[in-house]
Amino acid sequence: MSTPRDFLQVKQTEFPLSPGRILISVPLNQDLLFSRSVVLLTDYDEEAVAGVIVNKPTPFMLDRLVDGMTLNAPLHIGGPVSPDRLFLVHNYAHCEAASPVKPGIFFGYDERMLKLIEQQADPTMRYKFLLGYSGWAPGQLEDEIAHNYWVVANPTPELLFQTETHQIWRKAIANLGEEYAHWLKIPESPHLN
Numbered sequence: 289m290s291t292p293r294d295f296l297q298v299k300q301t302e303f304p305l306s307p308g309r310i311l312i313s314v315p316l317n318q319d320l321l322f323s324r325s326v327v328l329l330t331d332y333d334e335e336a337v338a339g340v341i342v343n344k345p346t347p348f349m350l351d352r353l354v355d356g357m358t359l360n361a362p363l364h365i366g367g368p369v370s371p372d373r374l375f376l377v378h379n380y381a382h383c384e385a386a387s388p389v390k391p392g393i394f395f396g397y398d399e400r401m402l403k404l405i406e407q408q409a410d411p412t413m414r415y416k417f418l419l420g421y422s423g424w425a426p427g428q429l430e431d432e433i434a435h436n437y438w439v440v441a442n443p444t445p446e447l448l449f450q451t452e453t454h455q456i457w458r459k460a461i462a463n464l465g466e467e468y469a470h471w472l473k474i475p476e477s478p479h480l481n
Contacts, residue, residue, distance in 0.1 A: 298314050298436035298439065299439075299467055299468070300433065300436075300439060300440075301439050301440050301441055301464065303440040303441060303442060304440070305329065305332050305337075305429065305430070305433075305440060306329065306332050307329050307330055307331060307332050307389055308328075308329065308389045308390035308393065308442075308443070309329050309332075309440050309441065309442060309443070310326050310327060310328055310329070310342075310440070310441050310442070310443045310447075310460060311325075311326070311327040311329065311339065311429075311438040311439075311440060312326055312438060312439050312440075312441055312457065312460045312461065312464070313325045313326070313327075313437065313438060313457070314436055314437060314438065314439065314471070315471045315474040316474065317437050317438075319437075321341075321344070321365070321367075321368060322341070322422075322437075323476075324343075324457045324476065325341045325343060325344060325457065326341070326342050326343045326443075326447075326456050326457050326460050327339040327340065327341050327342070327367075327422055327438075328340055328342050328377060328389065328393070328395075328443060328448065329389075330387070330389055330395045330421075334426065336423075337423065337424040337425075337426070337428070337429050338369075338421050338422065338423045338424075339367070339421065339422050340366035340367060340375055340377060340395075340418045340420075340421050340422065341364065341365055341366055341367055341418070341422060342364065342377065342416060342418075342448055342453075342456060343364075343453050343454070343456035343457055344364055344365040344453075345362055345363075345364050345365075345453050345454075346362070346363045346364060346365055346419065348362075348363045349361065349362060349363065350362070350363055350417050354374060357402070357406070358406055359402075359405060359406045361405075361415075361417055362417070362453075363417050363418070363419055364416055364417065364418045364419070364453070365418070365419060365420065366418030366419055366420045366421045366422065367418075367420045367421040367422030367423070368420060368422065369420055369421050369422065369423045370420050370421060371419050371420035372419070372420075373419070373420060373421075374417060374418070374419060375395070375396075375417070375418040375419075375420075375421060376395070376396065376397040376401075376415055376416070376417055376418070377389075377393065377394070377395055377415065377416045377418065377448065378393075378394050378397070378401075378413065378414060378415035378416070378449075379392050379393065379394065379412075379413065379414045379415070379445050379449055380394060380401060380404075380410065380413050380415070381394065383396065383397060383398060383400070383401040384398065385397060385398035385401070386398075386401070390442075390443065391445075392444075392445035393443065393445055393448060414445070414448075414449030414450065415449070416448065416449070439464070439468075441460060441463065441464060443460075444463075447459055447460060447463065458472060
């Protein structure tokens with residue numbers, strides 16, 4: 289890193305876009321919703337490109353916003369599309385309504401799974417409730433990557449379910465390796481410095 293320009297350079301990874309990848313927002317992305325976000329891609333084909341933000345908590349709890357739910361679980365912002373719909377990312381392989389995204393990471397739920405969560409029937413179950421999702425028109429995400437808004441990476445269940453929500457972006461950057469470590473030194477609001 290010999291110049292400020294080198295410091296701010298975005299080096300793209302070799303990971304192709306596909307369901308189960310994560311999008312890591314570059315540190316200078318100042319979009320209010322996507323700044324320092326990590327998005328889990330759930331769909332990627334010629335008809336649908338969608339995912340959910342996994343590191344943006346809300347101040348609300350599930351039992352306060354969803355009728356009939358008694359579970360006091362935190363809600364997260366999944367994205368700006370359909371913000372009134374509830375989504376679930378989890379590690380539970382036995383839900384028939386869920387789609388596997390990656391080994392140990394599933395997307396979707398049914399009433400039976402919600403009951404299991406409420407009853408705390410499986411102590412190994414990890415999950416994240418999300419309001420809304422993130423979607424892109426054909427070619428839009430590729431254009432955003434070409435303009436250095438995102439880098440593509442592989443998630444792990446540990447990153448999504450065992451890392452504190454406010455640390456997921458930092459941990460995802462650290463997982464990219466030394467070439468990206470300098471991103472962790474960039475202040476969240478550089479214009480205030």
